[in-house]
Amino acid sequence: MPPPTPRNPAKPSGLDCRLAVLGSDVRLTPHRREVFDVLAGSTDHPTAYEILDRVKSRSPHISLATVYNCLDHLTSAGLIKLVHLERGQSRYCANLHEHVHFHCEKCGKVIDAHPAADFDPGKFWNLPAGTKIARTDLAIHGTCSACAAK
Amino acid sequence: MPPPTPRNPAKPSGLDCRLAVLGSDVRLTPHRREVFDVLAGSTDHPTAYEILDRVKSRSPHISLATVYNCLDHLTSAGLIKLVHLERGQSRYCANLHEHVHFHCEKCGKVIDAHPAADFDPGKFWNLPAGTKIARTDLAIHGTCSACAAK
DNA sequence: TAATGCAGTTAGAATCATTCTAATTCTAAA
């Protein structure tokens, strides 16, 4: 007889292909997948509540608690990023390339901006020796070109 | 008889010397002054509640609402800065020099880091033409040297 | 197949930070 397959609920097959690609070990359940797809299809850095609204068109019974659960799992798996721009609701971003956020103080728009090729944030800040950088969160606030033109 | 001095409650004399120096037009009342002094004497980026605790040793009857009011006035006057590092409580900073925040993910410490002399954040991010930068908020997350040594 | 175990999902309650409200006190001009 064949030896029994060891049980390993953390690595199922099937739907979870995207996870293996990115080296993550979160299970991509249908809801997590929908939350991820909605965010990956958005460029406006939606809030949890906005994501709930968008996912509802496909899964009308999903709850806000599940959206938060999915966002937390996806964030700790490194599939998406959490963005804090101001007091109030957090925003989320599926752009994993190194980038920063420009926040227009007039219309509220949040757009991605990408660094010049030679940018190295560790070079420009006088941090004590031995400090290890895990990630940088830069938000640039100002007026977008559309608002500045008015 | 001398002509009556025109009334101008927004620009009183006396306690408010520090304001004139910085070109601000907020009245520096005793509570605002205490909140400012506590923050100026701190390097750890305290929260509103931590500031309340520290101010209470001088003014035992000050309320949290007043601390929030004072912090809002001082922030909009440009005397202090509001810092968002993560979900939850906001933090405040009285260091007005251009700098960024390093946040140790192990011990929670927040330290200031100052830019190299030639640093220009506008140069490194490909923002659309016409965009006007008002301010940048950069948080660097990682492990401080003390924690890294453990 | 039936029992088990565990992760996912859910609604609603609880918590926490912040803002608002309405009453009171203070300050400085008139």
Place this chain on the structure above:
DNA sequence: TTTAGAATTAGAATGATTCTAACTGCATTA
């Protein structure tokens, strides 16, 4: 001294997020 406006206060209200406890569904195990 009177008055107007700002500051201060306690407590209520709000809003975002997290927690709790019950339930669901799938996959393993007997």
